[in-house]
Amino acid sequence: MACADCFRGNIHEGQPKGEVGNVHGLDTYISRPPKGTQSRGIIVIIPDAFGWKFGNNRLLADNYAEKGDFTVYLPDFMNGHAAPLRMFDHGRAFSTSSNILTKMSVRFYHVFWAVLDIIPFFYYCNPGKTFPVVKGFFEQLRKDEGATQPIGAAGFCWGGKHVVLLSHGHEIDGKPLLDAGFTAHPSILSIPSDIQKIQRPVSFALAAKDDQISPAKAEKVKAIVEALPSPATGEAYVIPGTGHGFAVRADLTKDDVAAQAARAEDQSVDWFEKHF
Structure with a gap:
């Protein structure tokens, strides 16, 4: 079950630079690498409860595109049922x-x-209902533009569960749907079972204080993912001083809090660069 902190935080200032289009049947916010730069691969953001229209999530997509030279998709996996602002x-x-x-x-x-x-x-965004939508999107992505490019998924809070599920070895035409995954402060995970099933490399940025993943569970996640055999070997870091939502809804007017969010963002970009 999601926690109260899944629906709290701060709205960031800034104007998203991407565009809105339809990608494999879903309304999608699209952010591309700087002009004249070759895309290194595709990142799909599976967002927190506030969904694809939330400005923070769109600004994050822009940051990924600019920092890592990625093509970034932020689809409406919730079919219009994101939590209201x-x-x-x-x-x-x-x-x-x-x-x-x-x-x-x-x-x-x-x-x-x-x-x-x-x-x-x-009601509408239970992973039992939404994961088939997410999986179908990645199947089409792998058959189309992802046939010749690496595909990564970055999930936050609600989206983190879906990234972990995608890493469980799902394939199409003999190819994995996911080359690498990243998640920050994931929610509704079953620990240890969801983690033990990982077959693709996933990087975890975990909050120090989080009702969703206690310190003991965070240590368990770290121990499991770092011991998985290649190519599933992952990583997990607990970011000191953080709470649930820090990577997406932090108060960026506070330097220390902004630095924590930036650390998670850099961890994600570095992970995808490593595995693409």
């Missing part, structure tokens, strides 16, 4: 009122509406 308002409301009676009434109001806002996401 109103969830940020609900989260902030819990700390804005000082008067106890006002605080209680504000909390009741926002809890009520938060529950109503999030029900469609939980």
